[in-house]
Amino acid sequence: MTEYVFLDGEYIESDKATIPVRTHAFLYGTGVFEGIRAYYNPDEDQMYIFRMKEHYERLLRSSKVMWMRSPHTLDEYCKITVDLLRKNEYRQNAYIRPTLYKSSIKVGPALYDNKDSFLLFSTPLNEYYTEDKGLNVCVSNWRRNSDNAIPPSVKVTGAYANASLIKTDAHYAGFDDAIVLNEAGQVSEGSAMNLCFVQNGKLITTNTTDDILVGVTRNTVLELAKYLGIETVERAVDRSEVYVFDEVFCCGTGAQIMPIIAVDHRVIGCGGTGPITKQIQNLYYDVVKGKVKEFKHWCTPVYDR
Secondary structure (H helix, E strand, O other), X not given: OOOEEEEOOEEEEHHHOOOOOOEHHHHHOOXXXXXXXXXXXXXXXXXXXXXXXXXXHHHHHHHHHOOOOOOOOHHHHHHHHHHHHHHHOOOOOEXXXXXXXXXXXXXXXXXXXXXXXXXXXEEEOOOOOOOOOOEEEEEEEEEOOOOOOOOOOOOEHHHHHHHHHHHHHHHHOOOOEEEEEOOOOEEEEEOOOEEEEEEOOXXXXXXXXXXXXXXXXXXXXXXXXXXXXXXXXXXXXXXXXXXXXXXXXXXXXXXXXXXXXXEOOEEOOOOOOOHHHHHHHHHHHHHOOOOOXXXXXXXXXXXXX
């Protein structure tokens, strides 16, 4: 089956989509992007794009920081995305990657006098992690890049070299992933996902000012916790606290809701998926497939029914 992408204003076959080797974003990492999931509900024969609007709102915020003029409006981005998925005719879960990038053919890092282009592709995707029992992670020796260097709240393509180093070193040390501290030595997030903790029945997550990407899935978790009657709090978290929390899990578009069962070889809680993590996880997988009417507004249908 032919797969399509959207590039420079038109839908083209994916194997014909190219950018020049001297494209500024390729040379300097000057792009901003989003990761969006679409979930297939076989009972309805429907694809639902999860929280698409919120992702594009963040893309537009990121573009402002990076001196970009968006070539499309919020509504146009949403329509382009739905149309692309219709053309690709998925009947399985999919990942969607919109990228705004500096596309001038020039040498030099400056963002001014530099054209802005838009690329959107999608691909089938099920689980980001293959380990369904939970993750065994370490605390990384690398620090999260700070707001005064490359802001983590902005999804800059070049900034993900930080995540690449964190994830790769954790892998070669025998771990599934890593927890990252900020320059102040407090917990920030995972390599490319936010973190949540449970203590005495209360859900805890790090502050938005702790050098994190303010995740759409993180917000979803907080909203689902409130719906379930679980008390939530956002606060600074110390490294040593992580070892003694009752439950730890990570969340993100790629990771979804994934329990962390050990940190630095210290078993977390019961060493498996904790009860609150499981509650949120189960509800999340129903919500993203449009099965919970209270959250159906987060799900954009792809196919006309």
